Amino acid sequence: MDQELADPAPLAALIGALRRLPGVGxxxxxxxxxxxxxxxxxxxxxxxxxxxxxxxELRHCERCNTFSVxxxxxxxxxxxxxxxxxxxxxxxxxxxxxxxxxxxxxxYYILMGRLSPLGGAGAEEIGLARVLERAADxxxxxxxxxxxxxxxxxxxxxxxxxxxxxxxxxxxxxARGVPAGSELEYVDAGTVAWALAERRS
Amino acid sequence: MDQELADPAPLAALIGALRRLPGVGxxxxxxxxxxxxxxxxxxxxxxxxxxxxxxxELRHCERCNTFSVxxxxxxxxxxxxxxxxxxxxxxxxxxxxxxxxxxxxxxYYILMGRLSPLGGAGAEEIGLARVLERAADxxxxxxxxxxxxxxxxxxxxxxxxxxxxxxxxxxxxxARGVPAGSELEYVDAGTVAWALAERRS
Ligand SMILES: [Zn+2]
Ligand SMILES: [Zn+2]
Numbered sequence: 254m255d256q257e258l259a260d261p262a263p264l265a266a267l268i269g270a271l272r273r274l275p276g277v278g279x280x281x282x283x284x285x286x287x288x289x290x291x292x293x294x295x296x297x298x299x300x301x302x303x304x305x306x307x308x309x310e311l312r313h314c315e316r317c318n319t320f321s322v323x324x325x326x327x328x329x330x331x332x333x334x335x336x337x338x339x340x341x342x343x344x345x346x347x348x349x350x351x352x353x354x355x356x357x358x359x360x361y362y363i364l365m366g367r368l369s370p371l372g373g374a375g376a377e378e379i380g381l382a383r384v385l386e387r388a389a390d391x392x393x394x395x396x397x398x399x400x401x402x403x404x405x406x407x408x409x410x411x412x413x414x415x416x417x418x419x420x421x422x423x424x425x426x427x428a429r430g431v432p433a434g435s436e437l438e439y440v441d442a443g444t445v446a447w448a449l450a451e452r453r454s
Numbered sequence: 455m456d457q458e459l460a461d462p463a464p465l466a467a468l469i470g471a472l473r474r475l476p477g478v479g480x481x482x483x484x485x486x487x488x489x490x491x492x493x494x495x496x497x498x499x500x501x502x503x504x505x506x507x508x509x510x511e512l513r514h515c516e517r518c519n520t521f522s523v524x525x526x527x528x529x530x531x532x533x534x535x536x537x538x539x540x541x542x543x544x545x546x547x548x549x550x551x552x553x554x555x556x557x558x559x560x561x562y563y564i565l566m567g568r569l570s571p572l573g574g575a576g577a578e579e580i581g582l583a584r585v586l587e588r589a590a591d592x593x594x595x596x597x598x599x600x601x602x603x604x605x606x607x608x609x610x611x612x613x614x615x616x617x618x619x620x621x622x623x624x625x626x627x628x629a630r631g632v633p634a635g636s637e638l639e640y641v642d643a644g645t646v647a648w649a650l651a652e653r654r655s
Pocket of ligand 1: 314315316317318319325326327328329330
């Protein structure tokens with residue numbers, strides 16, 4: 254819809270800044286701005302403070318690249334983790350999913366992104382040099398690629414796998430298959446095809 | 455999903471602040487936080503500045519209650535508008551829709567909300583006293599209620615209509631009916647019922 258009435262400049266700037274958030278269109282941005290200004294000014298103040306503080310205080314863990322206040326995050330500093338295994342994920346949310354499975358006791362590297370040949374995210378943006386340096390610490394024996402099972406996640410896994418194998422590391426990928434607890438009837442055909450091809454005796 | 459790994463405090467605070475935005479759940483808030491911190495730090499800085507500036511510089515127009523930098527907004531100050539008509543809308547976005555119709559040359563009052571008996575928004579929250587004071591300026595002759603055609607919008611219109619009529623003002627409501635350009639087949643039955651009941655010769 255056309256904007257018939259000009260917004261006052263500070264409102265237009267706020268709507269513009271909110272639109273830069275992922276998944277937020279102009280209508281949502283406008284609704285968020287009205288909400289913050291009219292119904293939740295304490296929320297607006299909390300958001301400015303939280304943003305400023307996060308920008309100042311958060312850095313990346315020197316070992317796994319996740320967001321951290323300390324130079325080395327708590328998980329990387331935990332001596333009970335198995336330092337011979339390194340699991341590569343796209344985001345801290347993905348890392349959390351692996352932790353919630355209680356099936357992994359090794360360490361992580363968080364890419365904070367993935368290759369997107371069409372979207373313009375190349376090897377530099379996922380920090381390939383840092384991944385390789387981390388994996389080649391002499392302690393890691395197996396690298397588990399746990400990027401998403403999407404086109405971009407697969408490209409990323411393929412690219413990292415080649416580079417890591419070329420340095421003599423053992424590289425594995427999470428198994429693709431039918432989700433635990435699923436009724437086969439409701440599983441998509443592509444997943445079933447993978448589960449068939451990777452069937453185990 | 456459970457959060458297995460504790461987020462660093464500044465990240466948790468940022469996710470919490472983003473969750474307060476309307477329509478933003480914990481997953482979206484997390485994605486927004488990663489995006490701002492990892493991929494768009496200039497966007498994060500722009501958002502803190504825009505929020506701080508909007509909170510400082512915006513006030514409500516003394517006449518129509520919309521967001522404005524000046525005490526009286528440009529529309530209220532425009533001598534070409536017909537000051538005998540006052541159109542009451544819920545939000546500046548609704549006002550914009552009316553302006554875009556090019557069918558109205560009067561003035562506005564923006565409630566910045568609506569009655570929500572179940573949601574706890576009562577007469578004070580929509581500023582009934584200010585609406586009545588504005589409408590009773592001695593110049594306004596007709597008040598056009600243009601709140602939404604939803605349960606809450608109807609309650610608001612009903613409530614305002616009663617109060618305004620009690621003060622001797624002429625009150626009208628936008629016509630309910632079949633949208634221009636619609637094929638009847640695709641119009642919902644409630645709308646058709648209204649269009650029948652309010653048919654014109
Ligand atoms: Zn770490
Ligand atoms: Zn005004």
